[in-house]
Amino acid sequence: MKAEFQLARGAFALDVALTVEPGEVVAVVGPNGSGKSTLLNLIAGLVRPDAGHLQLGGRDLLGTPPHQRGIGLLAQEPLLFPHLTVLANVEFGPRAQRRADHREIALRWLEEVDALALAGRRPRQLSGGQAQRVALARALAAEPELMLLDEPLTALDVDAAPAVRGLLRRVLRAQNRPAIMVTHDALDALVLADRVIVLEAGRIVEQGPARAVLTRPRSAFAARIAGLNLVAGTTVEGGLRSSAGVVIAGLGSAGVGEEGVAVFSPAAVAVHRANPHGSPRNALRVRLAGMEPHGDLIRLRADDGLAADITPAAAAELELEPGEQVWFVVKATEVGVHAANGGV
Numbered sequence: 439m440k441a442e443f444q445l446a447r448g449a450f451a452l453d454v455a456l457t458v459e460p461g462e463v464v465a466v467v468g469p470n471g472s473g474k475s476t477l478l479n480l481i482a483g484l485v486r487p488d489a490g491h492l493q494l495g496g497r498d499l500l501g502t503p504p505h506q507r508g509i510g511l512l513a514q515e516p517l518l519f520p521h522l523t524v525l526a527n528v529e530f531g532p533r534a535q536r537r538a539d540h541r542e543i544a545l546r547w548l549e550e551v552d553a554l555a556l557a558g559r560r561p562r563q564l565s566g567g568q569a570q571r572v573a574l575a576r577a578l579a580a581e582p583e584l585m586l587l588d589e590p591l592t593a594l595d596v597d598a599a600p601a602v603r604g605l606l607r608r609v610l611r612a613q614n615r616p617a618i619m620v621t622h623d624a625l626d627a628l629v630l631a632d633r634v635i636v637l638e639a640g641r642i643v644e645q646g647p648a649r650a651v652l653t654r655p656r657s658a659f660a661a662r663i664a665g666l667n668l669v670a671g672t673t674v675e676g677g678l679r680s681s682a683g684v685v686i687a688g689l690g691s692a693g694v695g696e697e698g699v700a701v702f703s704p705a706a707v708a709v710h711r712a713n714p715h716g717s718p719r720n721a722l723r724v725r726l727a728g729m730e731p732h733g734d735l736i737r738l739r740a741d742d743g744l745a746a747d748i749t750p751a752a753a754a755e756l757e758l759e760p761g762e763q764v765w766f767v768v769k770a771t772e773v774g775v776h777a778a779n780g781g782v
């Protein structure tokens with residue numbers, strides 16, 4: 439997909455050029471009002487730009503109405519047709535395209551999203567996570583050339599989100615169709631996207647591989663949503679082996695032997711001068727590179743990029759100096775281990 443849009447609407451102006459390669463998943467992040475929804479709506483054909491162009495699979499789409507663009511949308515809410523069964527919902531797209539094999543297509547996609555057993559139910563008989571899986575199957579059954587995802591996990595509760603995130607990752611990766619996802623969640627960007635684009639006031643201010651943008655953010659917004667500790671490596675039973683060979687115990691649904699990432703918040707890190715032997719925690723030996731104020735806390739930065747947020751009192755007590763070796767200690771229950779995409 440290749441797009442360029444200019445749009446002025448009162449005080450808001452959008453000016454964006456964007457190319458998404460086949461099979462590539464791009465996450466769009468940015469502050470409220472930066473134009474993320476407007477960008478998705480321009481691509482979907484729900485908003486018309488003042489100028490620009492949009493090419494998808496060799497077709498020029500700007501004059502094409504939304505339903506003929508071959509673009510699928512997964513919104514925050516599943517928006518299933520309440521009076522139709524799950525199967526009929528998923529069959530809707532291929533039926534509208536007069537595909538003789540609409541039933542087979544629908545069953546295949548329901549199977550793909552682990553929802554075959556739900557085929558005979560009505561949407562009101564589904565949990566939030568089940569409904570979102572069915573909505574994904576419905577979008578993909580129409581075989582769109584491009585998928586748009588608008589905060590697809592936001593409406594799910596914390597128990598349902600990991601399974602749907604894992605499913606999205608599997609399904610999006612298995613596809614050759616490009617996808618663009620708006621999200622406010624650094625983890626979604628990291629796990630699902632190859633590339634992250636940061637939008638501010640209608641313009642792209644930063645873009646790059648998800649891990650690079652989230653660990654070395656250059657824009658203020660990326661810095662705000664990022665700030666997570668990320669350790670790349672290979673998933674092992676109960677954790678991840680970093681590329682430096684250190685095993686970090688954590689929780690997650692990733693399989694074993696996958697390219698992955700361990701994620702934890704700087705606030706979950708305790709800092710010790712000596713190795714707290716015998717503790718059932720992860721202890722990572724690091725060299726301090728710097729210290730800076732971070733809200734009411736002090737952020738310690740290690741030379742491998744890891745960060746720890748500790749109170750000024752704790753920092754004073756430790757009498758830390760840059761260049762010193764210390765231990766960053768974090769409980770396994772505070773570490774998420776995820777299979778990861780792009781640039782990890």
Ligand SMILES: Nc1ncnc2c1ncn2[C@@H]1O[C@H](COP(=O)(O)OP(=O)(O)OP(=O)(O)O)[C@@H](O)[C@H]1O
Binds near residue numbers: 450469477
């Ligand atoms: N229908 C509309 N008419 C006029 N202005 C609009 C309309 N919809 C959005 N805007 C304005 O356009 C700008 C971009 O809004 P948009 O919804 O695209 O941002 P967003 O990044 O998706 O924000 P959020 O994260 O809050 O969803 C905002 O200044 C908003 O007030």
